[in-house]
Amino acid sequence: MKKLLPIILIGIMMSSCQKEVRTDYIIEGTAKDVYNGIRVYLNELDQRGRPVPVDTAIVLNGSFTFNGKVPYPKLYFLTMNGSPGRIPLMIENTKMTLDVDKKILSNSILSGSDSHDLLHEFNTTLNKIKEDLNTVSKNYSDAQFLRDSVNMKSDKVVLEKLQEKLANYPFDFIEEHSNSNTVLEIFQSQLRVANADYPKIKTLFDNLDQSVKITQKGITIKSIIEQTIAKIEAQKNTAIGAIAPPFSAPDPEGKELAISEVYSKGKITIIDFWAAWCGPCRRENPNLVKIYDQYHDKGLEIIGVSLDGRRGQQNPKEAWIKAIEDDKLTWNHVSNLTYFDKIAQSYNVNAIPAMFILDDKGAIIAKNLRGKALELKVAELLN
Known part of the structure; x- marks a missing residue:
């Protein structure tokens, strides 16, 4: 029995040293020399990056408290009335303490959050690399x-070594900490980098721990990555000289018509993305009619791809057909009547009108021309 007693005591001591497991968080804040009644805000950022308060605390005798729950470690920003700036805080369900510096909020210190410590480590190292780079x-x-x-x-x-180090550090950090929700914040910052390496970003994201990927933020980032890669591919697929992405869709009578059936009949073909609801498209239509009447006999074909079917349209097909008749558009027309559909996506069309000119083999020879510029290009190609 005497031998068992030390073992039991050691077990009790070890369990008492373990971090408390909580299903909510508490932030005990201290705000030295801050007047009673000053409000402190915990904010999330909206899609435009603007702070939106999700909780408010009031300073009393130099202290304040936040309580709440998070589904996973999340980034919030703390602001305080009368103090400029904001503090990034990785909040997780645990007990934390926050020592606020009212003069320089960025000097405030959060303790108790492993996720926050990891983000702080990343930012500290990143800033040091940037400082070294500026010096060199x-x-x-x-x-x-x-x-x-x-x-x-x-x-x-x-200089070249530091530039390479700066470019690689976020990726190395993500790879090293792939089981932490903190890396989602680093992912989000990398998505804003000009000419970001999206294939590399996708590979890193795919290798994250499943528990990180299935969070709401993880799902959002995955969607952004996939949409951006699709956009990059669409840009490649619609570059001058590329073979236009194939497609087919119903004409006004419901018969499927393929783009290859159109460009094979003429010397050049204009693909015109438009819609009955699109004012600029309707204003461009008279110019298209003029060009078609003048150059159709010389080998010009046009196929209109309608993006009708947006929310709020009472009868998209009726509106589409009426616009064709009203604007006297006597060329080929197709539409899936599903707004910016897969055809538009494959051509990287995010706004209309949008036009592509193809040769008789389906290669893109010009794009994004309107008005007089379109007329001159058609004249150059057919005269």
């Missing part, structure tokens, strides 16, 4: 000004 960039510029070839050469080597 200045040194390189100074060496260029002084025509110091020796330092120019050495600074350039360091």
Whole structure:
């Protein structure tokens, strides 16, 4: 029995050292020298990046408290009346303490959240790389000004290494911490980077822990990645010289018509994405009628792809056919009557009117022309 007693005591001590498991969070804040009654806000960012308060606390005797629940560790931003700026906080269901610096909110310290510690580690390292990069960039510029070839050469080597380090660090960090919800915030920042490497981003996302991917934020990021990759592919598929993506859709009589059936009949073919509800499209139609009447006998074909079927249209097919008749559009027409459908997506069409000119083999030879520019291009190709 005497031998068992130390083992029991050790077990009790070990269990008491484990982090408390909670299903809610509590943030105990201290705000030194802040007047009673000052309001503190916990905010989420909306789709435009604007803060939206989700909870409010009032400072009393230098203290305030937030209580709540999160489905998974989430990023919030704390603001306080009378203090500029905001504090990023990774909140998770645990007990946390927050020491607020009212003069410089960014100097405030949150303790108790592993997710927040991880985000802080990432930002600290990232900022250090940026500082080093700025220093070396200045040194390189100074060496260029002084025509110091020796330092120019050495600074350039360091500069290139730091640039590579800066580009790779977010990806390396995500890969190292693939089981943490914190990396979703880093993913989101990478999605805003110009010319982001989306295939690499997708691979990293696919390798995340399943528990991270199935969160609402994970699902949203996955959707953005997939939509952006599809858009990139569509841009490649509709570049000048590319073979136009194939498609077929019902004509006004319900018969399927393929784009290949149209461009094979003429020397050039205009694909015109439009809709009965689209004012700019309807204003462009007289110009198209004029061009078609003038050049159809010389080998011009047109196929109108209607994007009617948007929410609120009472009878999309009726509106489509009436617009064809009213505007005297005597060429080929097709529509799935489902607004910006798969055809529009495959051509990376996000706004209408949008036009593509194909040769008799289906290769794209011009696009995004309207008015006089379209007329001149058709004349150049057929005269």
